Amino acid sequence: MSSADAPAPEATAVEPEAEPTDDIRSGLLATLELELGEAIVESHLKPGIGLWVRVTTEAWNDAAVAARDKLGCTFFDFLSGIDWMPSPFGRYEVADIDTEVSLAEKVAAARAADRISGYAGGDTRFQVFARVVNVTAHHDVVLKCDVPEDTLTVPTWSRTYAGSNWHEREACEMFGIRFDGHPDLRKLYLPGEFEGHPLRKDFPLLSRVVKPWPGIVDVEPMPGEVAADGDAAEEEVDG
């Protein structure tokens, strides 16, 4: 039942929702590897859950074409970006006005800190990821690619999937990632004169910088807990 070398997986991957085995997803991966070759940097397969494939920046649109034409993933689900920098402001549990460290120092520290990366890895701060689905054979793939630090530009998908037009506009204003060849990268949500890219981790959430989260101030011990070490009790996992 392996569709490892089948050019049209719709024919072989019958009813994957009935028994989501590895076979189908590893077959998808094999088809993509056959098509893209060296362009696949890394992949991650979670049996019965999903398939993540990271491709090189140059092959970003080729990967979309391969997924659409070879895997039959004609349904465009979404496209967006990720900023892998650790948040300089933590979870905003302490208001910034209460500390001596300035915003700029925090951002510099976060830039220097170690980055984490998700499934299928990543080498750059920003990543672009998208998901496409085959609606007849019911399988899907999440594609990822790194965004070069110097240019912050990746090829556009808007000629492959018409729906990615708006998604790329959103990713552009929210992360500052440019999409090479996009017909019209105007802002989608934000007003025209808005400065900065709100979903970047170093863009402070102003309401939290000037005032601490009220929920944190009101921490009360649960009945039966010792009031003195409220912080310690909060961390305790009450299984």
Place this chain on the structure above:
Amino acid sequence: MTLTQRDELRAYAHHATDARVNVELETEGMTLNIGPQHPATHGTLRIVAKLDGEQVIAAEPITGYMHRGYEKLVEVRTWPQINTLVNRIDWVGSFSNEVPFILACEQLMEIEAPPRARAIRTILFELARIANLVLFAGDMALQLGAQTAAMYAFRDREYVLNLLESASGGRFHPNFDRIGGLKDDLPKGWIDDTRAALVKIREFCDEMDLLVTGNEIFEARTRGVGIIPADVALSYGLSGANLRASGIDWDLRRDGGISGLAYDDVDWKVWTHPDGDCFARYWVRLQEIREAAHITEQLLDKLPAGPIMAKVPRIVKVPAGEAYVETENPLGAMGFYVISAGDLGPFRVKIRTPSFNNISVASWVMRGVYVPDIVTILASLYFILGDIDR
């Protein structure tokens, strides 16, 4: 049910004649601004349409009047707090917003809700769908000038909202779903009340069939208007009834392989329509109300006993990893791509909302239609503003 070739040719002839008349008269182009505050946009969507006479040359939806930045806000919330936020994305579909997010968290934590919680979740999910789609049916008729149907819709939606309220305490924002189960069990007498309400909903569907579906004016204004072919619908990522009205048989309730809901235990039908026009979208949604009532009734019949909450730590920490769960919401496929770093809250959440994709096709489908059709197409694509802007 498809358009006959004669009708199609007549439509082309109309367009050609109009184009020629406009060239002969040298009519000047005009820009028509609809919204941001316009009843047809039920919310604050703005449409800028360039007109040539009565015909639309180009139309573009402009969004962002209600952008609330949920993807940023969730990064400073803890896992249980996010439930409150996502409730407000599609405010008419209330409970159905919470489910994909909770399921994504459950997938990462590798816990599963007990069978009773899964069944009640599915029941509430379908009730939210009924509340949402009943309003659609009324609203669609209202946009085309039929006031009565909208009044009926508001009247009958109330039965469902009362049920949601008595179960969860919230009419529009239930905040009832929890990681690992549900907040509470159902109140006493709720099941009988639900059965009674479903009878009313079925009557509403029949009333709509009598009032609207076969109505000559309604058919004239919706049949053959705003046709979206299947390949265009797919490449724009249209989902839900909009996709099924273009003839694609895809429903995440049946095909999604979602473990936290009880759709596999019931018997129901996925409706599609081959036309892809405004009428098809209306018709498919009307059938979906009936199917939702059908699913709910079956689940009420075999509601399993047992706990409604799995064993979950009091302080929720989701293990590091990525998960994407998409469910078939009233408006279409809604998904949450959750990236966790093992913290008290998420590292990043990408919210995939159905209306965002559904409305991005508007500028494609509105090219060449007439001005009154803008309203018909918007009504039939059916979007909720909070679901576009997030």
